[in-house]
Every structure is written in structure tokens, then in C-alpha cells.
Amino acid sequence: MLTFLVRRLIGALPVLLGVITITFFLVRLAPGSPFAGERAIPPEILRQLEAKYKLSGSLWEQYASYVSDVLHGDLRLSTRYRNRTVNEIIAQTLPVSLVLGGSAFCLALGFGISAGVWAAIRHNRTADRLVQILCLGGISIPSFVLAPLAVLLFSLEIRLLPPGGWGSFRELILPASSLALPYAAVVARLTRASMLEILPMDYIRTARAKGLAPLTILFLHGLKPASLPIVAYAGPLAANLLTGSLVVEEIFGIHGMGSFFVEGVLSRDVFLVAGVTLVYSALLIAFNLLADLLSAWLDKRLQLS
Amino acid sequence: MGSRCLRTLVCGLFFVILANCSKPPRSDRLVLINGPEPESLDPHVITGQPEGRICKAVFEGLTTEDKEGRIVPGIAQEWTTSPDGRIYRFTLRPSSWSDGSPLTAQDFAASWRRALDPQMAAKYADLFYFIENAEAYNRGRLRDFSQVGVHAIDSRTLEVRLIGPTPFFPSLCAQPIFCPVPLAAIQKQGENWIKPGNLIGNGPYLLESWMINDRIILRKNPRYWRADTVRIPWIEALAVTRASAAFNLFASGNADLVLDKGLIPTFFLSELRNQPYFHSAPFLATYFYRINVTAPPLNDPRVRQALSLAIDRARLIRTITRGGELPAHSLTPPGIPGYTPPDGLAFDPARAQALLAQAGFPGGRGFPPFTLLYNSSEQNEQVATEIQALWQRILGISVSLRNQEWKVYLNSVQSLSYEVARSSWVGDYEDPFTFLGCFLRNSGNNNTGWSSDRYEKLLAEATVTLAPEERFALLHKAEAILVKEELPILPIYFYSGIMLYDGSRLGGIAANLLDEHPFREFYFRHPPKPGRPVP
DSSP: HHHHHHHHHHHHHHHHOOOOOOOOOOHSSSSSTTTTTSSOOHHHHHHHHHHHHHHOHHHHHHHHHHHHHHTTTTTOOSSSSSTHHHHHHHHHHHHHHHHHHHHHHHHHHHOOOOOOOOHHHTTHHHHHHHHHHHHHHHSOHHHHHHHHHHHHHIIIIIIOOOHHHHHHEEEEEEHHHHHHHHHHHHHHHHHHHHHHHHHSHHHHHHHHHHTTTTHHHHIIIHHHHHHHHHHHHHHHHHHHHHHHHHHHHHTTTTTOOOOHHHHHHHOOOHHHHHHHHHHHHHHHHHHHHHHHHHHHHHOOTTTTO | OOOHHHHHHHHHHHHHHTTOOOOOOOOSSEEEEEEEEOOOTTTTTOOOOOOOOOOHOOOOOOOEOOSSOOEEEESSOOOOOOOOSOEEEEEOOEEEEEESSSSOOHHHHHHHHHHOHHHHHTTTTTGGGBTHHHHHHTSSSOOOOOSSSEHHHHHHHHEEESSSSTTHHHHHTTTTOOOOHHHHHHOOOOOOGGGGGTTOOSSSSSEEEEEETTTTEEEOOOTTGGGGGGGOSEEEEEEEHHHHHHHHHHTTTOOOOEOOOGGGGGHHHHHHTTTTEEEEEEEEEEEEEEETTTTTTTTTHHHHHHHHHHOOOOIIIIIOOSSSSSSSSSSSSOTTOOOOOOOOOOOOHHHHHHHHTTTGGGTTTOOOEEEEEEEOOHHHHHHHHHHHHHHIIIIOOOEEEEEEOOOHHHHHTTOOOSEEEEEEEEEESTTHHHHGGGGGGTTTTOOSOOOHHHHHHHHHHHHOOHHHHHHHHHHHHHHIIIIIIOEEEEEEEEEEEEEEEOTTTTTTOOOOOTTTOOOGEEEEESOOSSOOOOO
């Protein structure tokens, strides 16, 4: 287990270095200067700006000095938000994305698993069909359609919830639900299919014959093995919810990390883009690792190797 | 059955109570939508309007704008001008920084030195170039700041020597880059001087908090020299970039004022225009096309005149922009006191065809196809498509459209890798020079390859002319060359400034050409209302 962990973590380092390298060169080689604007700047001033933000010298020199700074934990000053370091921007906005993504993750799993289990035990009855139809709708309607509809209904028509902003529980309800719903539908379908496979098995029948409580059978003997595909899906899902919340963040005016990625690219802010990409990659690696560990714990037959 | 009903009811009630735990009523707090996240709040660094608004609330220069956009005394109580119009002497009123230390003329001189310091690399430093030796110092050719025409005579007198009479100098002094900054604090705290808790200002408001990409909260500065006239104790400026999010916040009553014209949803502008909370007014900014005049056939002024004559601007603003814009036949928008821009070339298909024939392309025959470049945006595309169709129909010229992402587009325009390109210019101060100066031969903002000796001479003459009428007459002649004879640019329309606010509730805000709305003048007429009708 420990060897597995160490090996995976060491394996992550070249991946992260590769991510930084590709991002750095892609942004630096894209046409357009980070300092260009509608108003021209004299060449003397442009040179000063490049020196201040360590963007002078050859591309290789810039890259080498950047990687060395990153290894020292310094993600540098943003060229777009000129008095802020990228470390500071990430420190302020990552928690927002984590709270939003985390809430959506819990909602997606909570709703998805309950609906899936319910559909499976009511197999081929009205409840099952209802869940199936809702799932189909949930998968087909993307967040960017759902979110404005939710705002129209809950904020502008019945004025129950705010249409945007951040800081209170009320402001979290609409964005977290619109982000979670399509994923909840996927989780529900996965759970249902997996439960339908497990429930007719012999050992479940044996458990029933032994007179175990129906809930114990359902959750301990049924859901635990049935949750393997859900756990495998949950790793990428967590990463998706954190990185894919950009659209929902924009619709509700939430200051998460996603918008800085886009703004960084548009303004050619190489350090902002590389910093945000680095954090996203690290999260993706971490969640996949976590999902692997969880799968191994759930099914002892899986070998960590 | 009964217990299930009860359970549902309790759950429902809990949800409703939870949902309505709202903040206290907003009678002492104005929430405004300010546009994108400010790049900085350092007045010497910033370039955009959203950051300018906050900076002008936290800092105040020698002069400032009132709600009508007129220049009024700020930290300078009064000023005198020498008979040749080249020396300004400002007398400062007794005032202090927000930490209580006195604000002196030496603070201004040292702050201007910082703004001009080549190490500072301020993008707006060229606004100082009207001052003697400022350009040489900024470009690193002069090391000794005492030779720059800025001197603090004593703690309350600042003398500024200019290279020529500059009647709009007092309006330059209201610009953020002319504001004083707390140099001792900057030295001590480095980049962090700008953060809440550290920031020392001299304006009507103080920086209370700044959550990146979320909101900036401003608190009234009790040490501001006319703090008794500032009526709203708290201002919250939200960073919102999506027009629909901005409108939702406004329509649901969560915001009182939408300030940025980019934040108005264009798809239902026609319905929105009839709402009592919609306010639009002329703005000192022009939408135009640049022409690269270095290659044939666009190097022929007759061809460029024909292109301009074939644009039906009135139809364009009626069907596409729809926000109260005005058709542009000159580069300078109307409304600058004392100046009437020349009447450029209005829509005249017959004359356009005749001119094109004179240039050797009757009916567009033999005219090589060219590309019209614009930066990606829905409205730019609609305008370009309309003009493409007009040129095809009236002149028989075939034009292809190309859109580029903003930074790529800037790169193409600045390196003259285009034929015709969409552009715009926002005036920095109320004088035609802020527009006409762009097309001087050595201006970095020219980007057309065009220059004219007559134009240079007229502008140079205007720079040393003291009498306002005479000066405006020279500028008028110069502009006529630009928009009636040579046409390196095709003016299309003048922008309008758009705001959303309930005028029966919010006062102290007025339409003006510079789109300047100082927060210190705002006041509430009535307590807040819950929301607004959606068209």
C-alpha cells in the first residue's frame, strides 16, 4: 500500500512538470503580448514591463527561471492582475471552487445513489420508470440551460433565492444544484444498473434466508459491492465538478478559480494559466489516486499495483 | 397520513425560513455592478474604466469631476495660469491622508515622479507628456527629475510648467494617474500597499475589503475634506462580467446600479430601452474602421472616400446597435464645449460609385478583394456583415470577413497586418486632441501607415495657440483632412453610455459625455424596493 502510494506520487512529478512546460510554451508562443492593449505603449516602457515580470531574455531562459521559481513555491506575479501573485489568486479562489464543487459532488452522489437504489428495488415499477425518465432528462439538459431556467423561476419569478453572489447558504443552493443535477442522473443510472446485477445474486438470497434485516442486506451486502463502478466514476467526477464549474460560476457571478483560467488565456497571462493548470492537474491526480485507494478497500480482490 | 402531511409541512416551512434569512435592508449600502475584476487599484498602473471608478473614490487629484462630468476643484482649492498659458500654479486646500498625515504639494510632486519613473512602466504615462521634459524622463533619456516641469514651491503650492498652452490640463489633473499616492507606505509594504487594511487614500471612500473577482467594499472616509457631503456610508462594487448575471442581480433587487455598458444584455435591448430604469446618453467614444493605407488600392483617398460614402450608418444603429448610438461622420464625438466637429461624408451611393469609377474601378471591376478584420464579438460581426453587404451591393467590391481573438487582433493591427480593421477610441478628456493626437505620424496609436504634413502642421500650430476659438478652428481644419479628404479611418458610430438604475430611488447621478459618475455624489431618495419588472 505504502509502496503503491509512493510510486504514484513520484510518478505524478514528471506529469506536473510536463503540464507546466506545455502550458508555458503554448501561452508564450501564442500571438499577442500580455501587455498589449488598445492604447500603444512606448517600446521603452514595454521593455521595463517585460523585465519587471521576468519575461525578457530568450524563451528558454524565461522557462528555466520560471520552473526554478515554481519549485520554490513561487507562482509569480500575475501580469493581468498586476499587484497580485498567482499564489494569492489561487488561495482566494480555490476554496470557493472547492465549496461549490464539493457541495455539487455531495448532492450528485446523495441524490444519484438514493434514486438509483430506489429504482433498483422497485425494478420495472412506476418508481423505476419515473427515475429513468428523470435521469434521461438530467443527462440531456446541460448546466448552462438548467442554471438560467432555475434563475428565471426561483429568483425572478417567485423571488425565493438570489440570482447570484457568494457568501451565504442561500446563494449556494441554485449553483450547486444546477451543477450537480446532470451528474446525479449519471450516478443514479450507474447505481441502478449495478444494484440490479447484485440483488439477484445467491449470497443476497442466502442473507435473506438467514433472516437478516432488509436494510442491512440492501446497504451492507448490496450497496457496498455495487458501489465499485460509482467509486471509479467519482474520481473523475470530483475533478470534473471542480474544473467544470466555470460555466455555472459565470452564470451566477461566483468568483471561483475557473474564470481565471479563461481570463489568463485571453490576456496571455502565462503565470496565471500555468499556476491554475498546475493546481487543476494536481487535483485530478489526487482524486484519481483517492478513487483507486477506495476501490481497493471496497473490493479486496483488487490488487494495488 | 396525518404525520406525513405534518412532516412535509415542517420541511417546507424550514426551507422557506432558511431561504428568507436575508441581509438587513440596504438603506446605507449602495450595490453597484462595476464590470470585470480590476487589474489593480494603483492609480498609476490602471488603464480601464472599472478600476478607474474605484480609484477615483479612494484617491482624489488636484481636480475632479462632478456628477455632470464638469471639472471642479479637488485637492487644489484654486489655480492660476500664466499669460502664455504654460505655467499652472495650484494652491492646495488643507487636507489629509486617511491616516491623518497632511497631504502636501511635495506629495503630488513625488507621486508624479513615481508615475513617470521608467521602472514603474505606467501605460498612461503619456498623459504627462504635456509637461516640460516629462517624456524624456519617462523614456529614460533624462535622469534628473528636477528638470521636469513639476515643482512644489511650498507645502501648499504646486507649479507645473507645460511645453505649450494646454487648456485641458485641469481635466488631465483629474485622471487617476495624476492622483497622489502614499509613498512612505508603498516603500514599507511593497506590492501589498494596495490591500485592504494597508491602503491609505485621500478620496471620499476607504477600501474596506477586496475579494478577488467577487466584490470591493468601500467605506466612507471620515477624513475626506468634504466628508459631510458624502451621503452613502457604504458602497459595494460587484465584479460581474456576464450581462445576464448583471441584469439578474439588478432585476431581482440585489443591485441598485449597473454602470458598465458592456453589462447590458443586447439581445433584448429593444424591450429594455422602454423601461424607466434604462438610461442612455452620448459617450465620448467612437467606433470606426481603420484602413491600412500603405498598399494599393486602399492607398488612394478616392477609394477610401467611396468606402465611407457607401456606409448607411443610420440604418446600422437602428437595426444593429440599438442602444441610442449616433451615426459618426467625424472622429471626435459632438458635445465637447466650444468645438463642432466637421461634417464628414454621409451616405451617398451615387457619389461613392462615381469616386470609385474615377479611381479606376467602375462598378468595382478589377478591384482586388480585401479582408475586413474585427475582434471576435457578436456586435462587431453584425456590423461587419452589414458593411460587407453594402460595399458589395453599392460598389461591387468583394470583401471577406475575418475575426480574431483580442490579443491576436491587436497584434495584427499594430503590425499593419490587415487591410481594413474595426477599431474604437475612448476620449480621456473633453478636448478634440484626445482623438486627433492618435493620427500624428509618430503616435503609437496611428496604426494605419497614414501621415500628412498639413495635418501635422495644423496640430502643431494648435498646440501653441492660446485663444480657444482659434485653437478649435485649427483642430477643426485638421479633423476635416482626416474625415473629409484623406480618410485613413471610416467613422461609423459614436457610442452611448448606458446605465440601469431606478431614478426615483437613486439620486446624484447624471448622464455626461465622459461617463463619469463619482460615488461621492450618490444618495438614496427612498428606501430600497424589493425588485423591478422584467420586460
